[in-house]
Amino acid sequence: MLQLHITDETSRLKAVLLGTAVSCGATPTPEEAYDPKSLEHILNGTYPVEADMVKEMEAFAAVFKKYGVRVFRPEVLLNCNQIFSRDIAFVIEDKLILANILPDREKEIEAILHVLDKIPEDDILHPPKEVHVEGGDVMPWNDYIFIGTYTADDYADYITARTNKEAVKYIAELFPHKKVKSFELRKSNTNAKENALHLDCCFQPLGRGKAILHKNGFLIEEEYQWLVDFFGRENIFEITADEMYQMFSNVFSISPDVVVSERGFTRLNNWLRTQGFTVEEIPYAEIAKQEGLLRCSTLPLTRECIELM
Known part of the structure; x- marks a missing residue:
């Protein structure tokens, strides 16, 4: 059996x-x-090809192997995009929550049944239909659970709105001992630089008390400021609109000191090293054309221990 344990990033x-x-x-x-960045590349004839994306994902897998991480992969479904495993499920503490995702993507869950079979049935949760949630919007962070959401009346008009207010309530009820903090995200169906598809597209906590943040990804300035105050301005790497578009905040932490990042993120990677991180640089720019990057393509199942701020 697989013992789930995720309490932070x-x-x-x-x-x-x-x-x-x-x-x-x-x-x-x-x-x-499904998102404005993919649309842009479809229209421009620059949408990524399979061979390039396979190479990028295998480079990611090689980093996991280097650090002794146990890696599961989905069963391959013919002609199905299965890159972004974070969308279909996420883990908080010892519970795996299956996402109510876009109907066209439900078969992706069938492709991970061999993994789900290793988890006690009572630890797999199925939210009610009114709960819309994807893992890119959910970040366990010690005593907190950070959740990106969109709760305006025009929610249904945005294909980029993935996590609703019912999801925030559902997660708060599941984990009453946690402090659930939600953030209203900026959405656009047509402009990728004005669209925070998920919370991890404009924010990510790192080890050593650091964080990556993009102010315009948040609809409410006070909520952005809450994160600044929480981490401390001196500990935050603020990214530009173009860097958000390139997915600078969607890196992935293997440990408090090791961050996997896209090799083209020069400004970020240099900063990370000055802060004492080991940066594992890999190519991931083709996958980024689908408005997702390293965190989006992972579903962490087990982490070793809690890192206190």
Whole structure:
């Protein structure tokens, strides 16, 4: 059996589900795009090809192997994009919560049944239908659970709105001993630089008390300021609109001291090293064209211990 344990974003990783780019299908039509960045690349003829994305994901897998992480992969479904495993489920403490994702993507859950079979049935939770949530919006952080959401009346108009107010309430009720802090995110169906698809597209906590943040990803300035005050301005790497577009905040921590990052993120990677991090640089720029990056393509299952702020 697999013992789930996730209480933060940075403790030493022991087991993870990494997505796959194998047989990810043909370039979607504009009508099939789930986000504005993918749409942009579809229209420009620059949408990533499978061979390049497979190479990028195998580079990620090699880093996990280097650090002795147990890696699970989905079963390959023909002509199905299975890269972003964070969308379909997430773990808080010892519970795995299956996401109510876009209907077209439900078969992705079938492809990880061999992993779910290793988890006690009572530890797998199925939210009610009114709860919309994806793992990119949910961040366990010690005593807190940070959740990105969109609660305006026009929620249904945004294909980029993935986590609703019912999800915030549901998670708060599941974990009453945690402090649930939600953040209203800026959404756009057409402009990738004005769209925070998930919370991890504009914010990510790191080890050593550091964090990556983008102010314009948040609709309410006071909520952005809460994070600044929580981490301390001196501990925050503030990214630009273009850097958010490139997915600078969507790196991945293997431990409090080791961060996997895209090799082109020069300004961020240099800063991380000055803060004492080991930075494992890999190519991931093709996958980034789908408005997702390193955190999006992982589903952490077990981390070693709690890192206190």
